[in-house]
Amino acid sequence: MNAAGFPILSLITFLPLAGAVLIATLSGAEAAVARNARWIALWTSLIVLALGIYLWISFDPSQAGFQFVEDHAWFTGVAVQYHLGVDGISLLLILLTVFLTPIAILSSWPITTRVKEFMIAFLLLETMTVGMFAALDFVLFYIFFEAVLLPMYLIIGVWGGPRRIFAAVKFFLFTLAGSVLMLLALVWMWRNAGTTDIPTLLHTPIPPNVQIWLFVAFLASFGVKAAVWPLHTWLPDAYGEAPLPGTIMLAAVLSKMGAYGFLRFTVPMLPQASAAAEPLMFTLGVVAVIYVSLVALAQTDMKRLIAYSSVAHMGIIIIGIFTFTVEGIEGALFQMLSHGIVIAGLFICSGILLARGETLVLGRLGGLAARMPAYAILLMLFALGSMGLPGTSGFVGEILVLVGALQVNFWVSLLAATGMVLGAAYMLVMLRAVLFDKTTRPELDRLKDLRPAEWAMLVPLAVMVMWLGIYPSSFTHVFDAPVTAMVQSHVAALAQPVALAMVTK
Amino acid sequence: MIPASTIFQILIPEFVLGIGGMALLIFGVLSKENKFTACITGAVLLLLVTAAFVFATPASVLFGGLFQTSDFTRYADLLILLGAAAALILAIDYNQRQDIARFEYPVLVLFATLGMLVMVSAGDLMTLYLGLELQSLSLYICAALARDELRSTEAGLKYFVLGALASGLLVYGISLVYGFGGTTNFAALAQVLISSQAAGYGTVIGLVFVLVGLAFKLSAAPFHMWTPDVYEGAPTPVTALFGTAPKVAAMALLLSVMLGPFGHLLSQWQMLIEILSVVSMLLGALAAIGQTNIKRLMAYSSIGHMGYALIGLAAGTQAGVQATLVYLAIYVVMSFGTFACIIAMRRQGAQVETIADLAGLSTQRPGYALALAVLMWSMAGIPPLSGFFGKLYVFSAAINAGLTTLAVIGVLTSVVGAFYYLRVVKVMYFDAGNPNFDKTAGGVRFVMAVGAIATALLVFIPGPLIAAAQAAARALMG
Numbered sequence: 001m002n003a004a005g006f007p008i009l010s011l012i013t014f015l016p017l018a019g020a021v022l023i024a025t026l027s028g029a030e031a032a033v034a035r036n037a038r039w040i041a042l043w044t045s046l047i048v049l050a051l052g053i054y055l056w057i058s059f060d061p062s063q064a065g066f067q068f069v070e071d072h073a074w075f076t077g078v079a080v081q082y083h084l085g086v087d088g089i090s091l092l093l094i095l096l097t098v099f100l101t102p103i104a105i106l107s108s109w110p111i112t113t114r115v116k117e118f119m120i121a122f123l124l125l126e127t128m129t130v131g132m133f134a135a136l137d138f139v140l141f142y143i144f145f146e147a148v149l150l151p152m153y154l155i156i157g158v159w160g161g162p163r164r165i166f167a168a169v170k171f172f173l174f175t176l177a178g179s180v181l182m183l184l185a186l187v188w189m190w191r192n193a194g195t196t197d198i199p200t201l202l203h204t205p206i207p208p209n210v211q212i213w214l215f216v217a218f219l220a221s222f223g224v225k226a227a228v229w230p231l232h233t234w235l236p237d238a239y240g241e242a243p244l245p246g247t248i249m250l251a252a253v254l255s256k257m258g259a260y261g262f263l264r265f266t267v268p269m270l271p272q273a274s275a276a277a278e279p280l281m282f283t284l285g286v287v288a289v290i291y292v293s294l295v296a297l298a299q300t301d302m303k304r305l306i307a308y309s310s311v312a313h314m315g316i317i318i319i320g321i322f323t324f325t326v327e328g329i330e331g332a333l334f335q336m337l338s339h340g341i342v343i344a345g346l347f348i349c350s351g352i353l354l355a356r357g358e359t360l361v362l363g364r365l366g367g368l369a370a371r372m373p374a375y376a377i378l379l380m381l382f383a384l385g386s387m388g389l390p391g392t393s394g395f396v397g398e399i400l401v402l403v404g405a406l407q408v409n410f411w412v413s414l415l416a417a418t419g420m421v422l423g424a425a426y427m428l429v430m431l432r433a434v435l436f437d438k439t440t441r442p443e444l445d446r447l448k449d450l451r452p453a454e455w456a457m458l459v460p461l462a463v464m465v466m467w468l469g470i471y472p473s474s475f476t477h478v479f480d481a482p483v484t485a486m487v488q489s490h491v492a493a494l495a496q497p498v499a500l501a502m503v504t505k
Numbered sequence: 506m507i508p509a510s511t512i513f514q515i516l517i518p519e520f521v522l523g524i525g526g527m528a529l530l531i532f533g534v535l536s537k538e539n540k541f542t543a544c545i546t547g548a549v550l551l552l553l554v555t556a557a558f559v560f561a562t563p564a565s566v567l568f569g570g571l572f573q574t575s576d577f578t579r580y581a582d583l584l585i586l587l588g589a590a591a592a593l594i595l596a597i598d599y600n601q602r603q604d605i606a607r608f609e610y611p612v613l614v615l616f617a618t619l620g621m622l623v624m625v626s627a628g629d630l631m632t633l634y635l636g637l638e639l640q641s642l643s644l645y646i647c648a649a650l651a652r653d654e655l656r657s658t659e660a661g662l663k664y665f666v667l668g669a670l671a672s673g674l675l676v677y678g679i680s681l682v683y684g685f686g687g688t689t690n691f692a693a694l695a696q697v698l699i700s701s702q703a704a705g706y707g708t709v710i711g712l713v714f715v716l717v718g719l720a721f722k723l724s725a726a727p728f729h730m731w732t733p734d735v736y737e738g739a740p741t742p743v744t745a746l747f748g749t750a751p752k753v754a755a756m757a758l759l760l761s762v763m764l765g766p767f768g769h770l771l772s773q774w775q776m777l778i779e780i781l782s783v784v785s786m787l788l789g790a791l792a793a794i795g796q797t798n799i800k801r802l803m804a805y806s807s808i809g810h811m812g813y814a815l816i817g818l819a820a821g822t823q824a825g826v827q828a829t830l831v832y833l834a835i836y837v838v839m840s841f842g843t844f845a846c847i848i849a850m851r852r853q854g855a856q857v858e859t860i861a862d863l864a865g866l867s868t869q870r871p872g873y874a875l876a877l878a879v880l881m882w883s884m885a886g887i888p889p890l891s892g893f894f895g896k897l898y899v900f901s902a903a904i905n906a907g908l909t910t911l912a913v914i915g916v917l918t919s920v921v922g923a924f925y926y927l928r929v930v931k932v933m934y935f936d937a938g939n940p941n942f943d944k945t946a947g948g949v950r951f952v953m954a955v956g957a958i959a960t961a962l963l964v965f966i967p968g969p970l971i972a973a974a975q976a977a978a979r980a981l982m983g
Binding site: 073074114143149153158164173183188191 | 867868882887888889894900904905909912913916917919920923924931934935964968
């Protein structure tokens with residue numbers, strides 16, 4: 001049943017929670033508590049990372065089904081199980097989460113106010129996120145999906161920028177409104193299938209006329225989380241105001257929760273509605289890519305520019321998912337990983353400037369290539385990754401999505417490619433403004449190059465950008481089997497008359 | 506014929522409360538000085554002893570159907586005793602500081618609790634009324650306990666006048682049902698009203714009056730008018746009592762009346778319950794937004810929560826009853842936890858009650874702020890806290906019974922409701938301020954911690970509660 005021989009998924013999920021409890025028991029002088037809290041959080045996340053790597057090594061990529069399954073009775077009487085498991089899709093997203101969490105915790109070193117509470121919230125966030133990706137019961141999934149809001153709300157609201165309260169409340173209410181609609185859809189599907197077990201739900205046919213409503217509910221929920229245009233308006237505020245580690249987790253991991261929801265629920269469970277909504281999703285994706293890229297071009301603040309670039313990339317991911325081709329979906333998944341790593345690198349680069357007391361207003365920066373060469377090289381690498389230059393991680397995902405889209409609709413492919421050109425434009429604008437403009441201010445001359453902690457954050461990310469770009473198959477082979485199976489079952493579901501599907505279920 | 510020893514065994518909980526309450530009364534009257542602390546400790550102990558006896562009570566029907574016990578009454582009794590005990594513990598410190606430490610208070614609470622147990626166990630409209638009046642009369646006095654304070658006396662008077670009106674309506678309804686149905690016994694009524702045809706207009710009108718009377722006790726909108734003023738005016742431990750035990754008793758009574766004697770008339774009253782539920786949820790969500798006083802906020806919040814709990818009754822199924830019972834249990838725990846937090850809001854000896862007073866609490870008292878945050882989030886229905894599971898159960902019961910619209914409205918109002926619960930968290934965590942609250946008494950801290958911890962950890966061990974609610978629902982629905 002369980003290849004690892006011990007409940008590894010539960011361990012990965014709840015170890016951060018144990019770390020949080022341990023931090024909560026700290027007491028004493030404030031400075032000592034802060035130092036201990038930081039180190040406990042870092043070590044917990046590193047142990048979780050090691051467990052994650054072990055999970056990856058012992059994972060069998062040839063199987064399409066769920067592995068490392070744990071299944072226990074939980075809410076008796078209503079058939080809700082504590083059911084965990086991973087397939088290739090969720091495995092990589094869990095890896096992304098456990099890889100980025102230690103880096104984000106490192107990036108929180110400069111935070112000096114209420115460090116203990118911050119680390120508790122952050123470890124809770126990791127628990128919720130990993131649990132969500134590993135959940136194989138819809139109710140369990142929903143609990144983790146919603147519970148992410150609680151630590152994130154506090155992280156933005158307590159440690160954020162000047163407009164943090166507005167951003168935190170907007171973030172909370174937007175996502176909550178979306179998710180409760182999903183709760184209704186959940187209850188309906190529960191009634192329809194008599195269970196909330198996700199593997200069972202994946203094979204339970206749903207009448208097409210109902211599928212449309214369920215699709216709308218899922219779109220409201222996952223669309224807000226994934227910041228699909230036009231549901232993205234909470235995003236620039238939240239990304240802009242959140243403290244750096246919060247922004248990293250929001251952009252790199254939390255936005256993937258929405259995309260994961262589309263892949264796990266919408267596409268396989270609602271095949272007819274997904275197919276019917278394909279033009280809509282393509283439109284939303286293309287608008288996101290082109291319109292939001294233009295908005296990004298108009299930004300004067302580095303952090304907000306990066307935030308908008310994130311929305312544009314989510315557009316690419318949405319297009320990829322809704323091509324229903326193996327290439328498109330694999331491209332979307334790859335783009336999810338790549339975007340997660342690249343956006344974390346970019347936000348850390350912006351955070352490094354902030355930590356040196358520097359502004360992020362593009363017009364007041366400049367010439368950092370000469371003053372901070374190592375920083376400039378790494379920022380350049382992440383920016384190139386974001387643009388999708390061949391050899392970096394961004395290229396593989398985008399080209400796969402474009403190939404997938406080309407098989408379905410030439411114009412979508414063309415417009416998405418246009419968006420990539422715009423992506424190159426705003427990234428280059430940012431690079432020029434930050435690295436090359438001949439702005440001279442005495443403050444800029446005093447900037448020092450990277451410190452050891454910053455190297456420790458950026459180098460792993462840079463290595464991953466190159467690894468994903470140069471040897472992508474070490475990641476794609478993990479999700480080949482589940483994606484192929486998903487596309488096959490999608491095609492089969494569409495080909496089969498619905499009435500027959502109901503009978504043969 | 507049931508032997509007297511068995512009758513005694515079944516009635517032990519009620520005997521303990523009644524005789525114990527009178528003994529405390531005599532003890533208090535005969536003592537030279539005010540024995541508040543001794544009386545309140547004795548009362549808490551009596552409640553615990555009663556709870557232990559309730560566990561051991563066998564299921565039975567006594568006195569020709571006047572009084573009944575089952576898994577259902579046991580579940581409701583235990584919740585009532587829990588709520589009353591928590592409210593008493595909260596009163597120990599508060600009443601002394603507010604100079605209302607009279608020994609009558611615990612005695613009155615004991616009698617009110619006795620009334621509630623009788624309500625829950627009622628198998629006849631007459632016992633129902635007796636229990637209800639015993640409860641109500643005791644609570645009217647409790648509301649006016651701070652008799653030198655204008656707000657408290659106003660609350661007591663308002664509660665009394667409106668409560669008397671509701672009791673009148675209830676009695677009128679009972680007399681109509683008796684006149685047209687020919688009996689007041691639940692089981693006999695169920696036989697008479699076996700079909701909608703058998704029930705004349707008179708019975709249905711009587712049913713509506715009974716429903717209105719009980720909805721008043723439950724403070725379900727549009728019969729909620731007394732709630733905000735009474736919640737705000739009454740001393741806070743009394744408000745904590747109002748927010749817990751009587752709500753359980755009224756809801757349990759509503760469940761057993763509606764699904765017992767009037768169970769066959771589901772099609773007649775289902776719409777009424779739906780309306781009560783929708784109006785309560787809407788009012789609870791919308792009217793609370795503008796509140797600045799946290800006790801008033803809790804009043805509207807309780808109206809909203811009763812709306813959600815009524816969804817289970819509207820479904821009219823066993824799953825629905827189970828959902829309502831689960832919701833009630835979760836609500837009681839959240840509620841006394843929250844009131845403990847409110848009682849702890851005391852600055853330089855004076856009670857403060859506005860939400861703004863909480864600003865900056867999270868820096869000075871992290872544990873306290875976290876407890877209140879957990880409770881507020883749970884009331885908003887955010888997983889993994891217990892409030893979410895209550896909502897999940899009622900919504901799923903509603904959808905399974907085909908009441909999709911009700912579930913959709915419930916979900917939408919819970920988003921609106923989240924806004925004001927969130928505001929409390931926002932004020933505590935994000936706003937700068939210096940609450941400088943006094944040191945909190947041990948009993949209050951204990952109740953606060955129990956409420957918050959139970960709310961946060963239900964997700965890990967939900968089994969016993971769910972199973973108990975299921976057994977209770979099965980006992981009620983047969």
